[in-house]
Amino acid sequence: MLPAESECLVGGIRPVQRLANAGASAEKRSAAGNLRVMRVAEGFASVNELFGALNAARDADDEGGLSILDHCLQCADLIKVARPDDVELQVAALVHDLGWLERAPNGWALRLDAAHDVDGSQLVRRLLGPRVAYLVGSHVAAKRFLLATDSSYRAVLSARSETTLEFQGGVMAPEETEAFVALPEWEDLVALRRADDAAKIRGKLVPGLDAWTAAVEEVAAAG
Numbered sequence: 184m185l186p187a188e189s190e191c192l193v194g195g196i197r198p199v200q201r202l203a204n205a206g207a208s209a210e211k212r213s214a215a216g217n218l219r220v221m222r223v224a225e226g227f228a229s230v231n232e233l234f235g236a237l238n239a240a241r242d243a244d245d246e247g248g249l250s251i252l253d254h255c256l257q258c259a260d261l262i263k264v265a266r267p268d269d270v271e272l273q274v275a276a277l278v279h280d281l282g283w284l285e286r287a288p289n290g291w292a293l294r295l296d297a298a299h300d301v302d303g304s305q306l307v308r309r310l311l312g313p314r315v316a317y318l319v320g321s322h323v324a325a326k327r328f329l330l331a332t333d334s335s336y337r338a339v340l341s342a343r344s345e346t347t348l349e350f351q352g353g354v355m356a357p358e359e360t361e362a363f364v365a366l367p368e369w370e371d372l373v374a375l376r377r378a379d380d381a382a383k384i385r386g387k388l389v390p391g392l393d394a395w396t397a398a399v400e401e402v403a404a405a406g
């Protein structure tokens with residue numbers, strides 16, 4: 184459940200704006216004048232910093248009492264089973280929703296707006312490389328693609344995914360789906376998206392964050 188703007192989440196992570204304000208959040212006034220510029224998320228400088236954000240996500244509600252960290256751990260675990268040889272895809276699953284966070288004076292704050300895929304991609308690109316950034320940056324597009332091509336897909340969407348769809352561009356048009364399947368990694372994007380949708384089970388036991396240290400370090404070393 185999305186928190187109200189003034190509501191403090193468990194552990195003190197505070198939403199910086201309402202979901203309904205999506206769109207405006209992707210822009211801000213430049214220091215030089217009135218020109219509005221796109222927000223650019225500063226990339227993680229180290230594995231330690233990345234794990235700091237993941238730890239902060241432990242206190243950020245994803246939906247219905249499930250934390251963003253637990254959701255990401257479930258997603259990564261599903262991909263590890265489905266794609267045991269693709270460590271980059273597994274790590275992309277682990278970090279795919281970190282774009283909901285942004286730096287705050289004392290750590291990380293939760294921001295609820297339309298650009299979490301783009302911001303997440305920017306956050307991880309420097310540390311984890313272009314493929315992981317690409318996978319993270321395209322996981323919303325995969326939702327829009329599946330809605331257009333799989334008649335049974337809408338039934339698996341969570342309430343929040345339905346809500347966010349409104350400002351993520353809605354269902355893909357036919358020409359967009361043609362472009363999507365021309366992407367080199369489109370099947371990986373679909374696999375990530377399906378794991379994303381399935382990774383919302385409260386109380387499910389999966390390996391914790393420590394279990395992912397070696398994989399993240401491996402991808403960071405190659406990135």
Ligand SMILES: [Fe+2]
Binds near residue numbers: 254279280379
């Ligand atoms: Fe997700």
